[in-house]
Amino acid sequence: MNTKRRAELQRKLTLNAVPRPPVGLAERIKADIPKYLVAESGPAKFARSMTFPMRIAASFVLVLTSLAVAMLFVSRNSDEKMANSASAPRPMIFAPQQRSVAMTETMSTTAAGRTEEVNLDIVEEAPIVPQLAAARVAPPPAMERQDFRDETKRESGTEDDYATAGEVANGVVGGSAVDAPPPPQSMAEVAAPAPEPAVTQPAQSGFAREMPAPAPVPVSPALERESITVTAEAPMVDARRERASAKFVSKAMEAKAKDNVFGISVSPEVFHDIRRTIENGQRPAPSAVNVEALVNYFAGPPEKRPRRGVRLEVEASPAAIPAKGDHAVLRFTLDTPDATSSESLVASNARIEVVINSAVVQRTRRIGDSEPLASESELRAGMSVTGLYALEMKPGLRATQLVATVRLDYIENGKPQTLTKVVHGYDLAKSWQRASRRHRLAALGALWGESLKGTTGGVDVARRAEELATQEPDDVRARELARAANASAAGGR
């Protein structure tokens, strides 16, 4: 549209004649005021004005009370400690030394030496002697567990540039920082042996399940009473780990449940499996290459999720790789807000409809699947799903011609909602480089997937992905795609 035409249109829009309001309209509106405008009564106003100061005062009183109770508790403890240190017989204080002797019968002299140091530390804090002593001299199964966890992490490749499935997918599975058991708070917590293997074994995470049972430690009869104190904390650790494991499992199950949205595969595992196969120098079987899942992996989550509701993104661009005729890529992506709770339901009865204008499009296909899109009974928070269409345009497309309409119907808070996005000819009148990164990555992921399946060939996806990675070095997905595409071109074929 030229400037003159635009100015003319603006003028028409702005200068549209408006009649004067009907006589009496103001009076009609004013007559409604008493019905709807309810002034606050004096007491209510006073109560509202007093609410905030009262809250502050209450908080202040609460803090002071807590402080006083804490001080009372501390002073009482210190009194008891002083009384104990004054009255307790010396063998009680050095009780751990007896245990260390018992242990050193089965352990190396190094361990015994460590026990000596512990004894020096504990003289001043008699009540926690058993915990510390047990923590330092305990056999190392828990530490082995820590090492095993690191090894697991190395094996799963989370220490290199590849993001974990959860990091790059839709944020549901979550990274290791979210789902891993909480880090130990103290040495005692790390090293405290699980008292009853039967309690520890049900932990569901992989590393906990395969963890070797702690070696039995010979304990002298005199120390059995103290060992109760040591193990008192162990169930807490196990419970915490169990909770974390349960959370991990539930999140994993949730992620599994969301592997398919609108009939579109969004499983991030597809890419990880393909990548592993290629890195082993093999070419993945065509049946193992789910192009839709790759599209969704590389489209990834948005930089910023919507604050509420469902966001529908629709974008079209020329095809990534020039081919004979005019080819274009149409993308729709749905994003929901951050998952603050695994139960947060954003919308229900969602149905997406893509209508392509056959007057301007010669042929079209949904990339990765030929089945029609399914409806989705629930859209939950933290979800992203992307669908791609390949369009072959008829010659002579005009900028103002309608190319496609994407419509999303859903129910939010019991009310039916509709989002509609349209694509016109001028949406395609832009270069590939001007398309969004998400769009380009999704389209390149599709091309790569199809080249792996053998449905398209000679596609220089790696070069395009490297362009993206160079422009934005922090873009993990672009780097992953470039690396995987290079690897598939070099060795995986």
Place this chain on the structure above:
Amino acid sequence: MAEVAPFPVSEAERDVTVAPFNEERRLLAAVRAGDREAAEELVERTYSAVFASVYRLCGDSDLAADLTQETYQKAWAALKGFDGRSQLFTWLYRIAYTTFLNHVRRPRRMTSLDEPDSIDVRDERPGAEDLLADAEEAERLRKAVMKLPEDLRFTVTAHFWGGLPVKEIASIEEITTVAIRKRLHKAFGLIEAMLGEEVP
């Protein structure tokens, strides 16, 4: 293919310091305190603009008056929730626009914004076109605007018919001013297409 030129910023949009009601805060505080006279003053200052906005949306004077009245009824009820982050008229326009949409979408009318003549509520008295030379074109323009997708329609009507600056629209839509300008650019393309040729 040609690049899409960025939507230019008009002179009017560059300095967005529109404050149609100077004593807005004082009036609001008084209204909240139950001051009836302040409420009446607020009505006097705003109802013409609200009526004009609604009239441009629906194209019918009587209907616009009814919807304006309904807008204020809703506004009084919702006044407690108005946080003052946007200007008062922006807030009123949003209510008026929603009221209009609700009216159009009422089941009894069984109309859809996508249908070609769905919002043809104008009183077509004989000789009306003769009396107003541009009326027909204005009506075509209004219909074209009404056929825009929801986000574009709101942006165009709020900007050109509601008189809201781009910054205010961006604020209530929770997007950037650049995105609003892109919407306007896209809307102009569509309107031109609808006025100039039949969209397939």
